[in-house]
Amino acid sequence: xxxxxxxxxxxxDPAKRAAIVEAASALFCSHGYGVSMETVAAAAxxxxxxxxxxxxxxxxxxxxxxxxxxxxxxxxxxxxxxxLAPATxxxxxxxxYLRVMVGGQVPVVYRLMLATPGETGSDLIRAxxxxxxxxxxxxxxxxxxxxxAAGSLRVPDPALxxxxxxxxxxxxxxxxxxxxxxxxxxxxxxxxxxxxxxxxFLATHGA
Amino acid sequence: xxxxxxxxxxxxDPAKRAAIVEAASALFCSHGYGVSMETVAAAAxxxxxxxxxxxxxxxxxxxxxxxxxxxxxxxxxxxxxxxLAPATxxxxxxxxYLRVMVGGQVPVVYRLMLATPGETGSDLIRAxxxxxxxxxxxxxxxxxxxxxAAGSLRVPDPALxxxxxxxxxxxxxxxxxxxxxxxxxxxxxxxxxxxxxxxxFLATHGA
DNA sequence: ATCTTAATGGACCGCGCGGTCCATTAAATA
DNA sequence: TATTTAATGGACCGCGCGGTCCATTAAGAT
Numbered sequence: 086x087x088x089x090x091x092x093x094x095x096x097x098d099p100a101k102r103a104a105i106v107e108a109a110s111a112l113f114c115s116h117g118y119g120v121s122m123e124t125v126a127a128a129a130x131x132x133x134x135x136x137x138x139x140x141x142x143x144x145x146x147x148x149x150x151x152x153x154x155x156x157x158x159x160x161x162x163x164x165x166x167x168x169l170a171p172a173t174x175x176x177x178x179x180x181x182y183l184r185v186m187v188g189g190q191v192p193v194v195y196r197l198m199l200a201t202p203g204e205t206g207s208d209l210i211r212a213x214x215x216x217x218x219x220x221x222x223x224x225x226x227x228x229x230x231x232x233x234a235a236g237s238l239r240v241p242d243p244a245l246x247x248x249x250x251x252x253x254x255x256x257x258x259x260x261x262x263x264x265x266x267x268x269x270x271x272x273x274x275x276x277x278x279x280x281x282x283x284x285x286f287l288a289t290h291g292a
Numbered sequence: 293x294x295x296x297x298x299x300x301x302x303x304x305d306p307a308k309r310a311a312i313v314e315a316a317s318a319l320f321c322s323h324g325y326g327v328s329m330e331t332v333a334a335a336a337x338x339x340x341x342x343x344x345x346x347x348x349x350x351x352x353x354x355x356x357x358x359x360x361x362x363x364x365x366x367x368x369x370x371x372x373x374x375x376l377a378p379a380t381x382x383x384x385x386x387x388x389y390l391r392v393m394v395g396g397q398v399p400v401v402y403r404l405m406l407a408t409p410g411e412t413g414s415d416l417i418r419a420x421x422x423x424x425x426x427x428x429x430x431x432x433x434x435x436x437x438x439x440x441a442a443g444s445l446r447v448p449d450p451a452l453x454x455x456x457x458x459x460x461x462x463x464x465x466x467x468x469x470x471x472x473x474x475x476x477x478x479x480x481x482x483x484x485x486x487x488x489x490x491x492x493f494l495a496t497h498g499a
Numbered sequence: 500a501t502c503t504t505a506a507t508g509g510a511c512c513g514c515g516c517g518g519t520c521c522a523t524t525a526a527a528t529a
Numbered sequence: 530t531a532t533t534t535a536a537t538g539g540a541c542c543g544c545g546c547g548g549t550c551c552a553t554t555a556a557g558a559t
Contacts, residue, residue, distance in 0.1 A: 094534030095526045101536085115411065119326065121516055132537045134519090143517065198471060199406050204322065210471050218464065242488075249489060253460035257425065260466065264405060264417050281449075282456060288495040301504030302557045308506085328546055339507045341549090350547065 102139050104129040110150045114193050115265075118147065118200045144202060151201075151209060154194045158217040161185040162224060171238050175250075175286065178225065179279035182254050187270050192262035199263075222247050229290075238290045246290065253282050309346050311336040317357045321400050322472075325354065325407045351409060358408075358416060361401045365424040368392040369431060378439050382457075382493065385432065386486035389461050394477050399469035406470075429454050436497075445497045453497065460489050 108129035112120040122143060126133040140146040161181070169177065185191050194217070198210050225247040232238035240246045261268055315336035319327040329350060333340040347353040368388070376384065392398050401424070405417050432454040439445035447453045468475055 092534085093528050093532070095528085095536085097535060098526095117325070117407075117409075119409075122518085123516080132539095133517095134538080135536055137518070138535075195467065195471075196406065199403065200324070202324075202326075204472070207472075211473065214468070214471060214473060218467070222464070245485065245488060248463035249460040249485075249492070252463035253456040256455035256459035257429070260402065260425070261421070264402075264421060265411070265414075266418065266421055278452065278456075281452060285456070285492060285496040289492040299504085300502065300558055302506085302555075304505060305556095326546095329548085330546080339509095340547095341508080342506055344548070345505075 097139075101129075101131055101135060105131055105136055105139065105146070106150055106153050109146055110154060110193070110197070113147065113150060113200050114196045118202050122146075147202065148209070151194075151197055151213065154190075154197055155213055155217060157190050158194050159220070161191060162217075162221045171232050171291075172283070172287065174228065174232075175283045176279060178228075179250075179254055179283055180275070182251060183258075183270075183275045183279055186255060186258050186262070187268055187275065189262055192259055195259065196263050222251065225250065237292055239292055240290045246286075250282065250286055253285070254279070304346075308336075308338055308342060312338055312343055312346065312353070313357055313360050316353055317361060317400070317404070320354065320357060320407050321403045325409050329353075354409065355416070358401075358404055358420065361404055362420055362424060364397050365401050366427070368398060369424075369428045378445050378498075379490070379494065381435065381439075382490045383486060385435075386457075386461055386490055387482070389458060390465075390477075390482045390486055393462060393465050393469070394475055394482065396469055399466055402466065403470050429458065432457065444499055446499055447497050453493075457489070457493055460492070461486070 105125065109120075109125045112125055112128060122136060123133055125146075126136055129136075136146065140149060194213070198213055201207060201209060203209070222244070226243040229238065229240045229243040229246055233240045233243065258268060312332065316327075316332045319332055319335060329343060330340055332353075333343055336343075343353065347356060401420070405420055408414060408416060410416070429451070433450040436445065436447045436450040436453055440447045440450065465475060
Protein backbone atom coordinates (compact mmCIF):
# COMPACT_ATOMS: atom_id res chain seq x y z
CA UNK A 86 0.00 0.00 0.00
CA UNK A 87 2.78 2.39 0.87
CA UNK A 88 4.33 2.13 -2.61
CA UNK A 89 4.70 5.66 -4.04
CA UNK A 90 3.80 4.30 -7.48
CA UNK A 91 4.74 7.26 -9.61
CA UNK A 92 2.54 7.58 -12.64
CA UNK A 93 2.61 9.24 -15.99
CA UNK A 94 1.40 12.64 -17.10
CA UNK A 95 0.96 16.03 -15.51
CA UNK A 96 0.60 16.18 -11.74
CA UNK A 97 -2.37 17.92 -10.12
CA ASP A 98 -1.51 21.31 -8.70
CA PRO A 99 -2.02 21.39 -4.92
CA ALA A 100 -2.11 25.18 -5.00
CA LYS A 101 -5.30 25.02 -7.07
CA ARG A 102 -7.09 22.97 -4.49
CA ALA A 103 -5.96 25.26 -1.72
CA ALA A 104 -7.07 28.33 -3.67
CA ILE A 105 -10.49 26.81 -4.23
CA VAL A 106 -11.01 25.95 -0.58
CA GLU A 107 -9.75 29.36 0.45
CA ALA A 108 -12.04 31.22 -1.93
CA ALA A 109 -15.02 29.06 -1.06
CA SER A 110 -14.42 29.61 2.64
CA ALA A 111 -14.33 33.37 2.29
CA LEU A 112 -17.42 33.46 0.08
CA PHE A 113 -19.47 31.04 2.14
CA CYS A 114 -18.67 33.09 5.22
CA SER A 115 -19.51 36.45 3.76
CA HIS A 116 -22.40 35.51 1.49
CA GLY A 117 -23.64 32.19 2.77
CA TYR A 118 -24.03 28.87 1.07
CA GLY A 119 -25.92 30.50 -1.76
CA VAL A 120 -22.87 31.61 -3.72
CA SER A 121 -22.63 29.99 -7.10
CA MET A 122 -19.89 27.59 -8.06
CA GLU A 123 -18.98 29.88 -10.92
CA THR A 124 -18.37 32.67 -8.46
CA VAL A 125 -16.15 30.42 -6.41
CA ALA A 126 -14.26 29.39 -9.51
CA ALA A 127 -13.76 32.97 -10.56
CA ALA A 128 -12.60 34.01 -7.10
CA ALA A 129 -10.17 31.11 -6.99
CA UNK A 130 -8.87 31.91 -10.46
CA UNK A 131 -9.80 28.46 -11.66
CA UNK A 132 -12.19 26.94 -14.14
CA UNK A 133 -15.43 25.45 -12.92
CA UNK A 134 -14.52 22.07 -14.27
CA UNK A 135 -11.38 22.03 -12.17
CA UNK A 136 -13.52 22.33 -9.07
CA UNK A 137 -15.62 19.40 -10.17
CA UNK A 138 -12.46 17.41 -10.83
CA UNK A 139 -11.47 17.88 -7.20
CA UNK A 140 -14.88 17.85 -5.50
CA UNK A 141 -17.71 15.82 -6.90
CA UNK A 142 -20.43 18.10 -5.59
CA UNK A 143 -21.03 21.43 -3.94
CA UNK A 144 -21.78 19.87 -0.60
CA UNK A 145 -18.49 17.99 -0.73
CA UNK A 146 -16.69 21.23 -1.32
CA UNK A 147 -18.49 22.67 1.66
CA UNK A 148 -17.41 19.71 3.74
CA UNK A 149 -13.82 20.22 2.70
CA UNK A 150 -14.04 23.88 3.67
CA UNK A 151 -15.42 23.00 7.08
CA UNK A 152 -12.73 20.39 7.61
CA UNK A 153 -10.04 22.82 6.61
CA UNK A 154 -11.34 25.49 8.92
CA UNK A 155 -11.88 23.13 11.79
CA UNK A 156 -8.17 22.38 11.78
CA UNK A 157 -7.59 26.01 12.61
CA UNK A 158 -9.88 25.92 15.60
CA UNK A 159 -8.40 22.71 16.90
CA UNK A 160 -4.93 24.14 16.50
CA UNK A 161 -6.09 27.11 18.56
CA UNK A 162 -6.89 24.98 21.60
CA UNK A 163 -4.32 25.87 24.20
CA UNK A 164 -2.12 22.99 25.21
CA UNK A 165 0.37 25.04 27.11
CA UNK A 166 0.23 25.98 30.77
CA UNK A 167 -0.45 22.41 31.80
CA UNK A 168 1.98 22.62 34.66
CA LEU A 169 1.96 26.33 35.41
CA ALA A 170 0.69 27.87 38.61
CA PRO A 171 -2.91 29.16 38.34
CA ALA A 172 -2.15 32.87 38.22
CA THR A 173 0.24 32.66 35.30
CA UNK A 174 -1.37 29.66 33.64
CA UNK A 175 -4.82 31.23 33.50
CA UNK A 176 -3.39 34.46 32.22
CA UNK A 177 -1.67 32.66 29.39
CA UNK A 178 -4.82 30.68 28.50
CA UNK A 179 -6.86 33.87 28.59
CA UNK A 180 -4.42 35.64 26.30
CA UNK A 181 -4.50 32.79 23.78
CA TYR A 182 -8.25 32.67 23.87
CA LEU A 183 -8.75 36.37 23.32
CA ARG A 184 -6.18 36.56 20.56
CA VAL A 185 -7.80 33.82 18.55
CA MET A 186 -11.27 35.24 19.13
CA VAL A 187 -10.62 38.80 18.09
CA GLY A 188 -8.44 37.51 15.27
CA GLY A 189 -11.68 36.37 13.72
CA GLN A 190 -10.64 32.95 12.50
CA VAL A 191 -12.74 31.13 15.04
CA PRO A 192 -15.86 33.22 14.44
CA VAL A 193 -15.46 32.44 10.77
CA VAL A 194 -15.80 28.75 11.46
CA TYR A 195 -18.96 29.30 13.47
CA ARG A 196 -20.41 31.35 10.66
CA LEU A 197 -19.58 28.55 8.33
CA MET A 198 -21.39 26.01 10.47
CA LEU A 199 -24.49 28.17 10.48
CA ALA A 200 -24.35 28.55 6.71
CA THR A 201 -24.65 24.80 6.42
CA PRO A 202 -27.14 23.65 3.79
CA GLY A 203 -28.84 20.98 5.87
CA GLU A 204 -30.75 21.08 9.12
CA THR A 205 -29.34 22.60 12.24
CA GLY A 206 -27.98 20.14 14.71
CA SER A 207 -26.64 17.97 11.90
CA ASP A 208 -23.87 15.46 12.32
CA LEU A 209 -21.45 17.90 10.76
CA ILE A 210 -22.25 20.49 13.39
CA ARG A 211 -22.14 18.03 16.24
CA ALA A 212 -18.78 16.71 15.11
CA UNK A 213 -17.45 20.24 14.82
CA UNK A 214 -18.62 21.17 18.28
CA UNK A 215 -17.34 18.04 19.97
CA UNK A 216 -14.04 18.33 18.20
CA UNK A 217 -13.46 22.02 18.71
CA UNK A 218 -15.15 24.08 21.41
CA UNK A 219 -15.94 21.12 23.62
CA UNK A 220 -12.33 19.97 23.61
CA UNK A 221 -11.16 23.46 24.50
CA UNK A 222 -13.58 23.53 27.38
CA UNK A 223 -12.52 20.10 28.49
CA UNK A 224 -8.90 21.10 28.48
CA UNK A 225 -9.49 24.05 30.75
CA UNK A 226 -11.68 22.00 33.07
CA UNK A 227 -8.97 19.39 33.30
CA UNK A 228 -6.40 22.03 34.13
CA UNK A 229 -8.65 23.48 36.83
CA UNK A 230 -9.29 20.05 38.30
CA UNK A 231 -5.54 19.54 38.44
CA UNK A 232 -5.09 22.79 40.31
CA UNK A 233 -7.80 21.77 42.72
CA ALA A 234 -6.15 18.43 43.36
CA ALA A 235 -2.82 20.15 43.86
CA GLY A 236 -4.43 22.51 46.33
CA SER A 237 -3.50 25.65 44.41
CA LEU A 238 -7.16 26.39 43.68
CA ARG A 239 -10.54 25.51 45.09
CA VAL A 240 -12.85 24.62 42.23
CA PRO A 241 -15.59 22.18 43.13
CA ASP A 242 -17.21 22.19 39.66
CA PRO A 243 -14.48 22.45 37.04
CA ALA A 244 -16.83 22.16 34.07
CA LEU A 245 -19.00 25.02 35.24
CA UNK A 246 -15.98 27.11 36.11
CA UNK A 247 -14.39 26.53 32.72
CA UNK A 248 -17.52 27.50 30.86
CA UNK A 249 -17.92 30.67 32.88
CA UNK A 250 -14.28 31.62 32.57
CA UNK A 251 -14.28 31.39 28.78
CA UNK A 252 -17.66 33.03 28.74
CA UNK A 253 -16.61 36.10 30.63
CA UNK A 254 -13.47 36.40 28.53
CA UNK A 255 -15.56 36.26 25.43
CA UNK A 256 -18.39 38.53 26.41
CA UNK A 257 -19.88 39.61 23.12
CA UNK A 258 -16.76 39.31 21.01
CA UNK A 259 -17.70 36.13 19.22
CA UNK A 260 -21.22 37.15 18.44
CA UNK A 261 -20.26 40.59 17.23
CA UNK A 262 -17.62 39.08 15.02
CA UNK A 263 -20.10 36.62 13.62
CA UNK A 264 -22.49 39.43 12.83
CA UNK A 265 -19.74 41.21 10.95
CA UNK A 266 -19.62 44.12 13.39
CA UNK A 267 -16.17 45.60 13.55
CA UNK A 268 -14.13 45.16 16.67
CA UNK A 269 -11.16 47.32 17.50
CA UNK A 270 -9.16 46.11 20.46
CA UNK A 271 -5.74 47.35 21.27
CA UNK A 272 -3.35 44.79 22.74
CA UNK A 273 -3.45 46.78 25.97
CA UNK A 274 -7.22 46.50 26.18
CA UNK A 275 -7.05 42.76 25.63
CA UNK A 276 -4.36 42.46 28.26
CA UNK A 277 -6.47 44.46 30.67
CA UNK A 278 -9.52 42.34 30.02
CA UNK A 279 -7.57 39.13 30.51
CA UNK A 280 -6.18 40.38 33.81
CA UNK A 281 -9.59 41.58 34.96
CA UNK A 282 -11.16 38.19 34.30
CA UNK A 283 -8.33 36.22 35.83
CA UNK A 284 -8.44 38.38 38.94
CA UNK A 285 -12.17 37.94 39.27
CA PHE A 286 -11.82 34.20 38.81
CA LEU A 287 -9.04 33.94 41.39
CA ALA A 288 -10.92 36.08 43.88
CA THR A 289 -13.43 33.26 44.15
CA HIS A 290 -11.33 30.17 43.47
CA GLY A 291 -8.02 31.14 45.02
CA ALA A 292 -6.90 28.59 47.59
CA UNK B 293 -55.24 61.88 7.27
CA UNK B 294 -56.32 60.18 10.47
CA UNK B 295 -59.78 59.50 9.08
CA UNK B 296 -60.56 55.80 9.57
CA UNK B 297 -62.24 55.76 6.16
CA UNK B 298 -63.92 52.41 6.34
CA UNK B 299 -64.02 50.75 2.96
CA UNK B 300 -66.11 48.20 1.25
CA UNK B 301 -65.57 44.51 0.79
CA UNK B 302 -63.99 41.72 2.72
CA UNK B 303 -61.39 42.66 5.34
CA UNK B 304 -57.90 41.14 5.29
CA ASP B 305 -57.42 38.48 7.91
CA PRO B 306 -54.71 39.50 10.41
CA ALA B 307 -54.30 35.89 11.47
CA LYS B 308 -53.08 35.05 7.97
CA ARG B 309 -50.31 37.57 8.14
CA ALA B 310 -49.28 36.38 11.58
CA ALA B 311 -49.25 32.78 10.42
CA ILE B 312 -47.06 33.66 7.46
CA VAL B 313 -44.51 35.53 9.57
CA GLU B 314 -44.52 32.74 12.12
CA ALA B 315 -43.96 30.02 9.56
CA ALA B 316 -41.32 32.01 7.72
CA SER B 317 -39.49 32.68 10.97
CA ALA B 318 -39.37 29.03 11.91
CA LEU B 319 -38.28 27.94 8.45
CA PHE B 320 -35.67 30.63 7.98
CA CYS B 321 -34.22 29.71 11.35
CA SER B 322 -34.08 26.00 10.78
CA HIS B 323 -33.29 25.90 7.07
CA GLY B 324 -31.89 29.30 6.25
CA TYR B 325 -32.97 31.86 3.74
CA GLY B 326 -33.00 29.25 1.01
CA VAL B 327 -36.48 27.93 1.80
CA SER B 328 -38.91 28.42 -1.03
CA MET B 329 -41.90 30.70 -0.82
CA GLU B 330 -44.10 27.75 -1.65
CA THR B 331 -42.78 25.94 1.40
CA VAL B 332 -43.52 28.95 3.54
CA ALA B 333 -47.01 29.17 2.11
CA ALA B 334 -47.66 25.51 2.75
CA ALA B 335 -46.36 25.73 6.31
CA ALA B 336 -48.52 28.78 6.96
CA UNK B 337 -51.57 27.09 5.49
CA UNK B 338 -51.93 29.85 2.96
CA UNK B 339 -51.73 30.24 -0.79
CA UNK B 340 -48.59 31.69 -2.32
CA UNK B 341 -50.48 34.57 -3.81
CA UNK B 342 -51.67 35.61 -0.38
CA UNK B 343 -48.08 36.04 0.70
CA UNK B 344 -47.41 38.25 -2.29
CA UNK B 345 -50.49 40.28 -1.48
CA UNK B 346 -49.03 41.05 1.93
CA UNK B 347 -45.33 41.24 1.10
CA UNK B 348 -44.17 42.41 -2.28
CA UNK B 349 -40.98 40.39 -2.25
CA UNK B 350 -39.14 37.67 -0.38
CA UNK B 351 -36.70 40.12 1.14
CA UNK B 352 -39.57 42.20 2.46
CA UNK B 353 -41.01 39.13 4.11
CA UNK B 354 -37.61 38.50 5.65
CA UNK B 355 -37.51 42.05 6.94
CA UNK B 356 -40.92 41.64 8.51
CA UNK B 357 -39.78 38.46 10.21
CA UNK B 358 -36.71 40.16 11.61
CA UNK B 359 -38.75 43.08 12.85
CA UNK B 360 -41.24 40.78 14.49
CA UNK B 361 -38.52 38.76 16.21
CA UNK B 362 -36.58 41.81 17.29
CA UNK B 363 -39.56 42.89 19.31
CA UNK B 364 -39.14 39.76 21.36
CA UNK B 365 -35.52 40.48 22.17
CA UNK B 366 -36.22 44.07 23.09
CA UNK B 367 -39.03 42.95 25.33
CA UNK B 368 -36.58 40.59 27.03
CA UNK B 369 -34.29 43.39 28.18
CA UNK B 370 -34.59 43.53 31.92
CA UNK B 371 -35.99 46.76 33.21
CA UNK B 372 -36.57 45.58 36.72
CA UNK B 373 -34.11 45.74 39.59
CA UNK B 374 -33.32 49.37 38.91
CA UNK B 375 -33.41 50.25 42.57
CA LEU B 376 -32.56 46.95 44.18
CA ALA B 377 -29.43 46.30 46.20
CA PRO B 378 -26.67 44.61 44.18
CA ALA B 379 -26.96 41.12 45.62
CA THR B 380 -30.65 40.74 44.89
CA UNK B 381 -30.69 42.96 41.79
CA UNK B 382 -27.93 41.05 40.04
CA UNK B 383 -29.49 37.75 40.90
CA UNK B 384 -32.74 38.84 39.35
CA UNK B 385 -31.06 40.13 36.21
CA UNK B 386 -29.09 36.91 35.95
CA UNK B 387 -32.23 34.83 36.27
CA UNK B 388 -33.99 36.81 33.55
CA TYR B 389 -31.02 36.55 31.27
CA LEU B 390 -30.60 32.82 31.63
CA ARG B 391 -34.28 32.11 31.24
CA VAL B 392 -34.53 33.97 27.97
CA MET B 393 -31.32 32.44 26.67
CA VAL B 394 -32.10 28.81 27.36
CA GLY B 395 -35.67 29.45 26.26
CA GLY B 396 -34.21 29.78 22.80
CA GLN B 397 -36.12 32.80 21.56
CA VAL B 398 -33.09 35.04 21.59
CA PRO B 399 -30.82 32.54 19.85
CA VAL B 400 -33.47 32.26 17.18
CA VAL B 401 -33.14 35.95 16.38
CA TYR B 402 -29.38 35.67 16.09
CA ARG B 403 -29.74 32.75 13.74
CA LEU B 404 -32.12 34.82 11.71
CA MET B 405 -29.67 37.66 11.42
CA LEU B 406 -27.02 35.27 10.17
CA ALA B 407 -29.38 33.83 7.60
CA THR B 408 -29.70 37.25 6.08
CA PRO B 409 -29.48 37.31 2.29
CA GLY B 410 -27.17 40.30 1.99
CA GLU B 411 -23.67 40.96 3.25
CA THR B 412 -22.68 40.59 6.85
CA GLY B 413 -22.48 43.81 8.80
CA SER B 414 -25.48 45.20 6.93
CA ASP B 415 -27.65 48.02 8.21
CA LEU B 416 -30.25 45.47 9.25
CA ILE B 417 -27.74 43.69 11.44
CA ARG B 418 -26.33 46.86 12.91
CA ALA B 419 -29.79 48.14 13.75
CA UNK B 420 -30.65 44.86 15.38
CA UNK B 421 -27.51 44.84 17.49
CA UNK B 422 -27.80 48.44 18.62
CA UNK B 423 -31.43 47.98 19.41
CA UNK B 424 -31.21 44.67 21.22
CA UNK B 425 -28.01 43.32 22.75
CA UNK B 426 -26.34 46.69 23.04
CA UNK B 427 -29.27 48.13 24.92
CA UNK B 428 -29.30 45.20 27.30
CA UNK B 429 -25.62 45.71 27.94
CA UNK B 430 -26.11 49.42 28.43
CA UNK B 431 -28.86 48.83 30.93
CA UNK B 432 -26.70 46.61 33.09
CA UNK B 433 -23.76 49.02 32.87
CA UNK B 434 -26.03 51.85 33.95
CA UNK B 435 -27.24 49.83 36.88
CA UNK B 436 -23.68 48.99 37.92
CA UNK B 437 -22.62 52.61 37.62
CA UNK B 438 -25.51 53.54 39.87
CA UNK B 439 -24.40 51.03 42.47
CA UNK B 440 -20.89 52.40 42.28
CA ALA B 441 -22.12 55.94 42.79
CA ALA B 442 -24.25 54.81 45.70
CA GLY B 443 -21.25 53.08 47.21
CA SER B 444 -22.83 49.65 47.27
CA LEU B 445 -20.34 48.36 44.68
CA ARG B 446 -16.90 49.26 43.38
CA VAL B 447 -16.95 49.03 39.61
CA PRO B 448 -14.49 51.34 37.88
CA ASP B 449 -15.36 50.17 34.34
CA PRO B 450 -19.10 49.43 34.19
CA ALA B 451 -19.11 48.62 30.48
CA LEU B 452 -16.40 46.01 30.83
CA UNK B 453 -18.02 44.58 33.93
CA UNK B 454 -21.40 44.34 32.24
CA UNK B 455 -19.99 42.55 29.23
CA UNK B 456 -18.12 40.07 31.38
CA UNK B 457 -21.07 39.46 33.65
CA UNK B 458 -23.42 38.58 30.80
CA UNK B 459 -20.61 36.67 29.17
CA UNK B 460 -19.99 34.40 32.09
CA UNK B 461 -23.69 33.82 32.57
CA UNK B 462 -23.97 32.86 28.97
CA UNK B 463 -20.93 30.67 28.61
CA UNK B 464 -21.68 28.53 25.59
CA UNK B 465 -25.44 28.55 25.88
CA UNK B 466 -26.13 30.96 23.06
CA UNK B 467 -23.76 29.40 20.62
CA UNK B 468 -24.89 25.88 21.33
CA UNK B 469 -28.47 26.94 20.89
CA UNK B 470 -27.65 28.62 17.62
CA UNK B 471 -25.96 25.48 16.39
CA UNK B 472 -29.08 23.52 17.22
CA UNK B 473 -27.39 21.47 19.93
CA UNK B 474 -29.86 20.46 22.57
CA UNK B 475 -29.58 21.98 26.00
CA UNK B 476 -31.17 20.47 29.05
CA UNK B 477 -31.04 22.68 32.09
CA UNK B 478 -33.10 22.07 35.15
CA UNK B 479 -34.33 25.18 36.96
CA UNK B 480 -32.05 24.22 39.84
CA UNK B 481 -29.00 24.16 37.60
CA UNK B 482 -29.85 27.57 36.23
CA UNK B 483 -30.38 28.90 39.72
CA UNK B 484 -27.02 27.46 40.78
CA UNK B 485 -25.24 28.99 37.82
CA UNK B 486 -26.81 32.38 38.45
CA UNK B 487 -25.74 32.28 42.06
CA UNK B 488 -22.24 31.12 41.18
CA UNK B 489 -21.78 34.00 38.73
CA UNK B 490 -23.24 36.62 41.04
CA UNK B 491 -21.02 35.45 43.88
CA UNK B 492 -17.94 35.58 41.71
CA PHE B 493 -18.87 39.04 40.52
CA LEU B 494 -19.49 40.31 44.03
CA ALA B 495 -16.27 38.81 45.32
CA THR B 496 -14.43 41.33 43.18
CA HIS B 497 -16.82 44.27 43.07
CA GLY B 498 -18.36 44.15 46.51
CA ALA B 499 -17.92 47.42 48.38
C1' DA C 500 -80.08 41.71 -2.97
C1' DT C 501 -75.21 43.80 -4.92
C1' DC C 502 -70.67 45.24 -4.87
C1' DT C 503 -66.10 45.01 -3.43
C1' DT C 504 -62.15 42.95 -1.72
C1' DA C 505 -59.60 38.65 0.23
C1' DA C 506 -58.12 34.37 -0.65
C1' DT C 507 -57.49 30.22 -3.38
C1' DG C 508 -54.98 27.17 -6.49
C1' DG C 509 -53.12 26.15 -10.56
C1' DA C 510 -50.86 27.34 -14.80
C1' DC C 511 -47.19 29.77 -16.35
C1' DC C 512 -42.62 32.48 -17.36
C1' DG C 513 -37.62 33.46 -16.91
C1' DC C 514 -33.54 32.97 -14.97
C1' DG C 515 -29.92 31.39 -12.30
C1' DC C 516 -27.46 27.68 -10.77
C1' DG C 517 -25.74 22.79 -10.14
C1' DG C 518 -23.74 19.72 -12.95
C1' DT C 519 -22.05 17.55 -17.57
C1' DC C 520 -19.64 17.31 -21.97
C1' DC C 521 -16.07 18.23 -25.09
C1' DA C 522 -12.44 20.05 -27.83
C1' DT C 523 -8.23 22.27 -26.93
C1' DT C 524 -3.98 23.54 -24.55
C1' DA C 525 -0.40 22.96 -20.89
C1' DA C 526 2.66 20.35 -18.22
C1' DA C 527 4.75 16.38 -16.71
C1' DT C 528 6.68 11.30 -17.47
C1' DA C 529 8.89 7.94 -20.38
C1' DT D 530 10.05 12.51 -29.28
C1' DA D 531 5.31 10.36 -27.86
C1' DT D 532 2.01 9.67 -24.20
C1' DT D 533 -0.67 10.61 -20.35
C1' DT D 534 -3.02 13.53 -17.29
C1' DA D 535 -4.36 18.46 -15.61
C1' DA D 536 -6.57 22.38 -16.63
C1' DT D 537 -9.19 25.52 -19.54
C1' DG D 538 -13.40 27.69 -21.26
C1' DG D 539 -17.46 27.57 -23.44
C1' DA D 540 -21.70 25.35 -24.77
C1' DC D 541 -25.27 22.96 -22.92
C1' DC D 542 -29.20 20.63 -20.01
C1' DG D 543 -32.73 20.41 -16.33
C1' DC D 544 -34.75 21.91 -12.54
C1' DG D 545 -36.18 24.64 -8.87
C1' DC D 546 -37.58 28.91 -7.37
C1' DG D 547 -39.08 33.92 -7.37
C1' DG D 548 -42.68 36.17 -9.16
C1' DT D 549 -47.05 36.91 -12.19
C1' DC D 550 -51.65 36.01 -14.06
C1' DC D 551 -56.21 34.57 -13.88
C1' DA D 552 -60.56 32.43 -13.13
C1' DT D 553 -63.10 31.09 -9.20
C1' DT D 554 -64.87 31.16 -4.54
C1' DA D 555 -65.55 33.19 0.15
C1' DA D 556 -66.60 36.84 3.14
C1' DG D 557 -67.51 41.14 4.51
C1' DA D 558 -69.98 46.01 3.62
C1' DT D 559 -74.08 48.66 1.95
